Amino acid sequence: MPKSALPQPVMSVAEIETLLDEAFPQLHHGGRTVMVEAVGPMTARLRLIAHERHLRPGGTVSGPAMFTLADVGIWVGILAHNGPESLAAVTTNLNINFLRKPPHGDVIVDCRLLKLGKRLAVGEATLYSEGSAEPVAHAVGTYAIPAARK
Amino acid sequence: MPKSALPQPVMSVAEIETLLDEAFPQLHHGGRTVMVEAVGPMTARLRLIAHERHLRPGGTVSGPAMFTLADVGIWVGILAHNGPESLAAVTTNLNINFLRKPPHGDVIVDCRLLKLGKRLAVGEATLYSEGSAEPVAHAVGTYAIPAARK
Amino acid sequence: MPKSALPQPVMSVAEIETLLDEAFPQLHHGGRTVMVEAVGPMTARLRLIAHERHLRPGGTVSGPAMFTLADVGIWVGILAHNGPESLAAVTTNLNINFLRKPPHGDVIVDCRLLKLGKRLAVGEATLYSEGSAEPVAHAVGTYAIPAARK
Amino acid sequence: MPKSALPQPVMSVAEIETLLDEAFPQLHHGGRTVMVEAVGPMTARLRLIAHERHLRPGGTVSGPAMFTLADVGIWVGILAHNGPESLAAVTTNLNINFLRKPPHGDVIVDCRLLKLGKRLAVGEATLYSEGSAEPVAHAVGTYAIPAARK
Numbered sequence A, B, C, D: 001m002p003k004s005a006l007p008q009p010v011m012s013v014a015e016i017e018t019l020l021d022e023a024f025p026q027l028h029h030g031g032r033t034v035m036v037e038a039v040g041p042m043t044a045r046l047r048l049i050a051h052e053r054h055l056r057p058g059g060t061v062s063g064p065a066m067f068t069l070a071d072v073g074i075w076v077g078i079l080a081h082n083g084p085e086s087l088a089a090v091t092t093n094l095n096i097n098f099l100r101k102p103p104h105g106d107v108i109v110d111c112r113l114l115k116l117g118k119r120l121a122v123g124e125a126t127l128y129s130e131g132s133a134e135p136v137a138h139a140v141g142t143y144a145i146p147a148a149r150k
Helices: A013-023 A063-082 A084-088 B013-023 B063-082 B084-088 C013-023 C063-082 C084-088 D013-023 D063-082 D084-088
Strands: A034-040 A043-048 A090-098 A107-116 A120-129 A135-144 B034-040 B043-048 B090-098 B107-116 B120-129 B135-144 C034-040 C043-048 C090-098 C107-116 C120-129 C135-144 D034-040 D043-048 D090-098 D107-116 D120-129 D135-144
Touching: A013 A034, A013 A063, A013 A084, A034 A063, A043 A063, A063 A084, A063 A090, A063 A107, A063 A120, A063 A135, A063 D063, A063 D090, A090 B135, A090 D063, A107 B135, A135 B090, A135 B107, A135 B135, B013 B034, B013 B063, B013 B084, B034 B063, B043 B063, B063 B084, B063 B090, B063 B107, B063 B120, B063 B135, B063 C063, B063 C090, B090 C063, C013 C034, C013 C063, C013 C084, C034 C063, C043 C063, C063 C084, C063 C090, C063 C107, C063 C120, C063 C135, C090 D135, C107 D135, C135 D090, C135 D107, C135 D135, D013 D034, D013 D063, D013 D084, D034 D063, D043 D063, D063 D084, D063 D090, D063 D107, D063 D120, D063 D135
Parallel strands: none
Antiparallel strands: A034 A043, A043 A107, A090 A135, A090 D090, A107 A120, A120 A135, B034 B043, B043 B107, B090 B135, B090 C090, B107 B120, B120 B135, C034 C043, C043 C107, C090 C135, C107 C120, C120 C135, D034 D043, D043 D107, D090 D135, D107 D120, D120 D135
């Protein structure tokens, strides 16, 4: 699609993780469990390392843990494309469908940005259990991007 | 992904359109404007032929017309995979994000089923204006599938 | 709640209807079927007069007709409080739950604004069939308010 | 509305809290922070006691903490009306709008059930900071209720 080439990320995975560590230390409260794995044109992939504090009885990853992974995933996608200025982007809406009980193990989130505007960004997140093709959850989120201060 | 091969449609495009004509004549009230273009494993593609009654001043396709296209698209995806028994499936939730003003012209919806259960099905729909790579809207819908009568 | 008295509408029902007739004649395409009944502090109530073109087989009001009523209802609530400048407000997200099949007859929508910001407004809409206490549908919508031109 | 009197809760606040303690001890991981305050016809009210682990820099309650409060609140409403059999109810969809940054202090959630069916229940949740009339968040959730085992 040469005419409408997708925007490229402006930050690397390492740069994003450094920024996250500084800006959101609470994400790693109790041990680092969210890893950025890859960013690409309008996409981001993160991994939630299964940890006792994310689990429900029976070993399934909790709803709030999946909510957080989807939310952070889309937000990282925005950050990767807009750069550190968008650290202040805040979630205004998030709609999540829980599709299946996730089995034991890590959860992967594949995010795709649907819109990357000046004031609003919208992205979707599909969550998979590692090694399974069927999604365990799917979310769509909207983020308000504060005007850059000058 | 050989172990978890995606389900295949059990109805052809022609069979679906014949069924739609019988079951939902009101969809074509005022002239046929929604066409099923393709079905595939867990997917369906439909086209909304731009018609005066879907337009807002300025020539943009209306929100309710996009809502209807997304809703019918996911529902056709379910029908294609579950067969005529699921004609009675009803929308229980639909979340739609309007991303850009669609320009003049037809709107294409690409649907992907996220879950195809016995009682609930969930799908997502991405709407494009023909010839453009940027989506104009995105929706996620949940459908309740009535138990088969015996 | 004296400290946080709710904002009052700045337009009357008659003023709103006049504005709607001018700005959205297509809403009344085929006969006037949406009536504004009341506006109050952060609220609006509209009525959809049941008309053949909103019905599905069996006489139930269609999903797209309920979507439109919820969307117009919240938008009217914003208009009533922000005045004609917000005619340009556009829906960015709408999430609707269909709860019961509406019986024959008019549908009433009760809207409540949850946030009335400078750039974003959020409202919810509960839809009832006239004479019934149980809602037939419920929606939440977000609207982007363009910056006033100067 | 005598003809359609709203369903009454079948469990008391104390009975619900006892059940929650047994069934969801992880809710109180790190100290009890969610309290059921009241249940009524199709309603439930809960309180999140502000605790360091729910906070973001600046002292604001985090998005995931508000998501959890809304989710637990609607689920408690279902439990209060359906009884212990519905302990197995699971969230299938949750749509949340973040409206304002909550200030320091407890967050109250007022839940209202919109539908209480045999297979599906739908409720809405409005979150307030204690002492403020303006909601900080609003959510709508759908819950699948497993068939009772016999």
